[in-house]
Amino acid sequence: MTGIKIDGKVIAQSVKERVRKAVEELNTQGVNPCLATILIGENPASATYVKNKHNACQEVGIATKDHKLDANITQSELSSIIDNLNSDSSVHGILVQLPLPKQLDEFTTTSRISPLKDVDGLTPHNVGLLAMKKAVLVACTPSGIMEIFEYHGINLDGKNVVLINRSNLVGKPLYHLLLEKNATVVTCHSRTKNLTEFCQAADIVITGVGDRNKFTLTPEMIKEDSIVIDVAISRFQEKLVGDSDFDKIIQKASFATPVPGGVGPMTVAMLLKNTITAASLSSQIGR
Numbered sequence: 001m002t003g004i005k006i007d008g009k010v011i012a013q014s015v016k017e018r019v020r021k022a023v024e025e026l027n028t029q030g031v032n033p034c035l036a037t038i039l040i041g042e043n044p045a046s047a048t049y050v051k052n053k054h055n056a057c058q059e060v061g062i063a064t065k066d067h068k069l070d071a072n073i074t075q076s077e078l079s080s081i082i083d084n085l086n087s088d089s090s091v092h093g094i095l096v097q098l099p100l101p102k103q104l105d106e107f108t109t110t111s112r113i114s115p116l117k118d119v120d121g122l123t124p125h126n127v128g129l130l131a132m133k134k135a136v137l138v139a140c141t142p143s144g145i146m147e148i149f150e151y152h153g154i155n156l157d158g159k160n161v162v163l164i165n166r167s168n169l170v171g172k173p174l175y176h177l178l179l180e181k182n183a184t185v186v187t188c189h190s191r192t193k194n195l196t197e198f199c200q201a202a203d204i205v206i207t208g209v210g211d212r213n214k215f216t217l218t219p220e221m222i223k224e225d226s227i228v229i230d231v232a233i234s235r236f237q238e239k240l241v242g243d244s245d246f247d248k249i250i251q252k253a254s255f256a257t258p259v260p261g262g263v264g265p266m267t268v269a270m271l272l273k274n275t276i277t278a279a280s281l282s283s284q285i286g287r
């Protein structure tokens with residue numbers, strides 16, 4: 001028996017349709033949602049991701065502002081660009097594409113963004129709200145994964161979920177979102193002992209390592225009929241791959257995401273949704 005392939009493109013399309021309608025509604029109120037992106041340096045993968053985000057904005061009628069900055073920019077120069085965007089009332093969302101060049105500090109950079117324009121949900125304010133079950137803007141990949149569960153009617157109540165990622169962008173926000181849905185969540189990482197035992201006990205495994213030379217999630221590591229969400233994307237043997245081989249894992253899992261075409265499109269769709277939320281917030285407080 002093979003499981004069900006989770007088609008992130010189809011689910012993302014349904015989110016985009018809702019966003020498109022919300023954009024039209026905001027337009028009638030005189031608000032033209034706008035996302036500003038900041039890309040620093042020449043990382044080709046980051047450049048592709050930012051381009052995809054711009055294209056998706058265009059598809060749903062969200063305006064964009066594109067800032068491409070020199071790889072050697074200083075922290076204070078970057079901070080003043082963010083400050084300008086924070087006070088620009090025509091900009092509703094600000095996204096600084098990660099990772100950053102070495103001279104820049106991720107916390108200093110992301111926490112400079114106004115929490116009201118923080119479409120990545122990375123500011124201390126929004127992270128705190130999420131931990132207190134009061135989230136407004138949540139990191140895009142985790143909320144995209146929650147949307148996948150919702151779309152497929154997957155009930156998380158009492159489920160054992162193993163996360164193989166502890167990053168600010170993925171593992172930590174997911175932990176809170178899953179806990180809110182009454183899942184039992186275990187966060188595993190590079191120092192976890194007996195990772196296979198945790199995975200074999202899990203109803204759902206969400207993996208995001210992104211280095212096939214170090215880690216592959218194999219069918220032997222999962223329980224029959226479990227659900228596998230593969231967040232990773234990396235280049236391996238000339239191909240874009242996740243942490244698992246979809247064709248193999250789907251023989252044992254009840255649901256699984258392919259790479260590409262699984263979680264990736266959801267991340268972009270949720271960014272659009274967050275931009276609309278940020279635009280609504282700004283319009284409510286008259287900025």
Ligand code: GUN
Pocket residue numbers: 095096097098099120140141169267
């Ligand atoms: N780099 C990889 N994923 C993301 C993301 O969701 N947001 C930002 N800003 N950078 C990323």
